Structure formats: structure tokens, C-alpha cells
Amino acid sequence: MGVQYRSVQQVILHEKFNRSYFENDVALLRLHRSLFFTNHVQPLCMIENEMDEKQLSFGSCYITGWGSSALQGMLVDTLQEAEVELIDTGICNQRSWYNGHVNDNMICAGFDKGGVDTCQVMSSH
Template sequence: MKNLVKALKRCAVAGAAALAVVSLQPVSNAQAAPAPVVGGTRAAQGEFPFMVRLSMGCGGSLLTQQIVLTAAHCVSGSGNNTSITATAGVVDLQNTSGRVQVRSTKVLQAPGYNGTGKDWALIKLASPITTQATLKIATTTQYNTGTFTVAGWGSASEGGAQQRYLLKATVPFVSDATCRSYSGYSGLVASEEICAGFTAGGVDTCQGDSGGPMFRRDAAGAWIQVGIVSWGIGCARPNAPGVYSEVSTFASAITAAAATL
């Protein structure tokens, strides 16, 4: 039951768009990620130009103009894959003005991914999205504390519908020790995952937000990605933070893998 709840927390349910505190992983996956915006507000057009919506019901970010970084649990494996459509350039998914949609050509799921940790994947697009900015990834733990921004089109409440508009929210860092002390979080892989959320709940990622970025400003004031929406217990519940893949841990592997696509 715990894994099922986690899966529902971050994965998208068909026909629903979640930005809440549940996992962003597909419901078929055993482990799910938190959706970014239960308790969130609508993002402005162009505010986060690196955000991508994926047709399987997950989020992602533009690592390069032709490669999307998302969660491993959002894809079924590695290899040629033309079944995924990436949507970028708009906060309103129904707005055709400025919207860019590109099909996938290849998918690379994190080597060794088995449902616990290593929750990252890359999707190569058929053509580059040249009109949108990319999001650099953290290569050290320097930015793995403080307050983070999350965003997505996932559920805005646990079990709710997926959203038409991109929502955003801010969540504070939660230490590994504190995160592990909560019910259902003893399996946290501290070396590969990072927690964020409020003790009282109310703000979180949710179903449909899986694979989306958790990011903050770096020393130069630029956005930098520190996490990937992975899983959580429900959405925005008290004492149940969102869990994100720790990007800095996998930065070298992600960069090397991207070079092979």
C-alpha cells in the first residue's frame, strides 16, 4: 500500500493534470513522485521557459534544446522511442500561439534504475526547441539547501485533475534525518534523494508532476536544477515532504549520457 500511495502521489492519472503533493510518476510505476503545485499559484508566460510537459503525464526540463531531463519512473526503458510528445513554450497547454510540440526519438533511462533511487531519464527530441531556454543542472551540493521552486501541470490537490495552466510554488529543504523520521520515508536513499516541504503540509508536488524540476537561484542569480520530482506520500500532507532525485549526485552521469544520444 505504501508504494501504491507513493506512485499515485507523483504520477499522472489519465485525463487528470496534477500539480499537488503526490508523486509525478505514472500510476503503473511502483514508486511515484510529488507533484509541484498543491498550494501553488499560476506561473506567468515565459517565467520558466525550460519547463516541458510530456504526453505520458509527466513533467521535464530542457537540459539542452534537444534533450529533456525527466524521471526514470516516467519511462519504460531505454532505446528508440517515438511515442512521447514534448510540449514547451506555453503555460497554458491549450494555447496554440507560441506552443511548440516535438516528438521523441530516443529514451535513456538511468542505468541500474529499479524503482528506488536513480530516478532520472533523458528524452531526445526529433528536433531542437530553439525558442526556449535550457536549465543548467547542479554539479555540486552547494545549492541543495534553502528554499526551492517547483512547477508543473500536475494535480493541484491529492487525487485531483491535471491542470491546464502551469502552477508554481516554493518549498523549503528538509534534512535527510528529519525526512526519514516521517512515516513511510525510512527507505529514503540519502545519497541520491533530497526532501523538501513544509511540516504542516499544504504545499507540494503531486500526481502529474513527476519528472519536473526543483530549482533555485545560483550565486549569479540564474536558475539551477537541484532535484527531479520523484515520489512522496500523498500530496501536501503534514509530515510528508516531497522527495526529489538529487541532481548533483547524477550530474556527471547525466552529462555523459546526454552526449551519447
């Protein structure tokens, strides 16, 4: 089974989401109908604690978003996915990058050359 289309019934924002600083910028989407799990559609893996995360030694992660597939292009109505590298918070907080604005409620990921993030996702799955 390839692409699955679902409409969103409800968006549940994180209770501590801060729009000004993008802290806790994550939401739960309740779909009108369930998804069918396939090789390409899988449930989210949850990590129990920080020690589990360190043992896994993640170097990359998958991001999703409704961003454009071209620089300054139109937004899309199909959820896009891309794999990006995790970047050390110390590097992200350099003056020439985010100048200390990345805190413990955030994950820094992408590519230092740019081009792929949740606003501009280059590959679609």
C-alpha cells in the same frame, strides 16, 4: 514568448533507476524540436561537485511533473512547475514521515504541510 509546446521523441531513464524503491528517479526527455530560451525557459544549471552545492546553500528548488492540479484530480498533459523547499534527509527519514526510505540517491523537497509535489503540482508556468 509564453508557453512552448513540444512532443517527446524519446524518454531515457537513469541506468540505475529502481522502480520498487524510486531510486535514481530521473529521466532525460528528447524533444522533437528544440526549445527557444526566454526569461521563462532556461537551460539546466549543473553542479560540478558536492562542495559547489554546499557553497550555494540551496533552500528551495523547482520541480516539474505531469501531476494533477487538484487533490486526486486528473493528470494533465502539460508539464507543470512549482517551487518547493528542500527538507533535510534526517527529517524526511523520521518514523512519522518516510521511515528511513530516503537515501543518498534522493532529494527530499516539498512542504511539511503537503499539497505540492511532482504528483500534485499546484502552480503552472
